[in-house]
Amino acid sequence: MSCFLLYNDGMKKYLTGEFAKKAGVTERTLRFYDKKGLLKPSINPDNKYRMYTDNDFIKLQNILILKQIGFSLEDIQILISRKDRKSLVDMLNTQKELVNQKLDYFRNLKQAIEVTEKSIEGRRIDWDKMMHLMHLLTGDGIIEHYKDSHQLTTRISLHQKYTVGEVDWYDWIYSQIKLTHTNRILEIGCGEGSLWMNRKISFRHREIFLSDKSEGMVESARKNLGNDFNFLCFPLENIPFKDHYFDVVIANHTLFYLHDMKSGLKEIVRVLDDKGIFYTTTYSKNHLKEITNIAKEFDNRITLSDEPLYEVFGMENGKRQLKKYFTDVEMHIYQDQLLVTSASDLYDYIMSCHGNQISVIGNRSDEFIAFLEDKLKNNGLLVNKEACLFICKNM
Known part of the structure; x- marks a missing residue:
């Protein structure tokens, strides 16, 4: 039996266990995000149960993607605090752009590894290429670059x-x-x-x-x-x-x-x-x-x-x-x-x-x-x- 309820507003509301199962996360994760103020459920006034909605799936998706990309929880708190439709669209576009940058980074990293591998196999190490690989391995810097640019754009705007x-x-x-x-x-x-x-x-x-x-x-x-x-x-x-x-x-x-x-x-x-x-x-x-x-x-x-x-x-x-x-x-x-x-x-x-x-x-x-x-x-x-x-x- 499904554990969701249908309220007068037509939106499904889920108990914590059902929501966690559908979202593919643990109840402990939901409690952690609740404590951090990232994803707070509503409270059923009749029985005091914590209830999640379909909209919370969208918010959770944003949290998980931003976390996977490399944002800290503090940064995520700022990015998801706006709730209007335009902000949601902007957020999805930001995620898409950052994922594309990550893909470019890993393509470049793969090419650098392959070039270095061939250099070693040929017993002639190209130290310039080796240093390029080391530079890539120290981190892509994409998130820091995004934050610098985003903060400046916000202030200018x-x-x-x-x-x-x-x-x-x-x-x-x-x-x-x-x-x-x-x-x-x-x-x-x-x-x-x-x-x-x-x-x-x-x-x-x-x-x-x-x-x-x-x-x-x-x-x-x-x-x-x-x-x-x-x-x-x-x-x-x-x-x-x-x-x-x-x-x-x-x-x-x-x-x-x-x-x-x-x-x-x-x-x-x-x-x-x-x-x-x-x-x-x-x-x-x-x-x-x-x-x-x-x-x-x-x-x-x-x-x-x-x-x-x-x-x-x-x-x-x-x-x-x-x-x-x-x-x-x-x-x-x-x-x-x-x-x-x-x-x-x-x-x-x-x-x-x-x-x-x-x-x-x-x-x-x-x-x-x-x-x-x-x-x-x-x-x-x-x-x-x-x-x-x-x-x-x-x-």
Whole structure:
């Protein structure tokens, strides 16, 4: 006899044992996911039994696939917290894309193993191919690359959707950069290439190099921009170009991530032409402060950054640091506002930050989203943006 019940809403509801059997998992697994807040059953008010529905099969499938691909339970909690149909479709597309990347990785790994095997059988070991195999065996990095790209896209999206002002951040930066008579340009920390999207750029006698320390970001930029640009992956502290090679170097919201600011700025000066220009951006201590405040109002333990990045390199101290390496440093201030009206978009933004919010919120995602919905229900959330661009030269 089947152990499911049919309720007035027409949806089948299963007792824990029947659901576990149909799903091919153990009851212990279901209890574990319940405890973690990943898959919580409803409670029958008449007999207090835990009941699962057909919709829970879909949610469980998402959990199992993401776990199989390599996501941690904390990451899965964020990814499955949205319950609308569009989010479900986006989730399935994400899973499909990541599976395709995994398949490509294992095809490359198989080819590398076969080439190495033939090399050994021929008694002539090709050490370059051996090192390539070792590099592949140390891990595919697909999940970390996805998370880097997804987090950046989420943060950019909030600005694009809810900016009050007429001038977009990237448009504003681009308008400040003097491209005339510049033949070689380097952007450090290019992300997904947002600065260069939808631009009419002449590549005649001009080379533009886009770099990031994340291979995933570089690959995303390549997909977004095509082959007119040159793409590289390297840390800022070790730029693989000869002295005085570039007319322009750009670092958008990048310097505050440096482990060694002194080495990074020395490298930039080294590769920059004597008459070249360095453009770099940062923000002030008041930038997006309202988002930090609303997160802390929910739980005062939340911090949205492991350390205050504006203290490392910000509007308040950036010019002083740059003057050690450049004789002429101009600061141009960018002020704007966001009017955020979607609790789910604000939730996604907060969860994409580099702080402790994931561990603090834990399995309270639904509670946090409800809290944000209540805060935004009347007039939304008005958020102040305060950032700047430093234009640096050696006169």
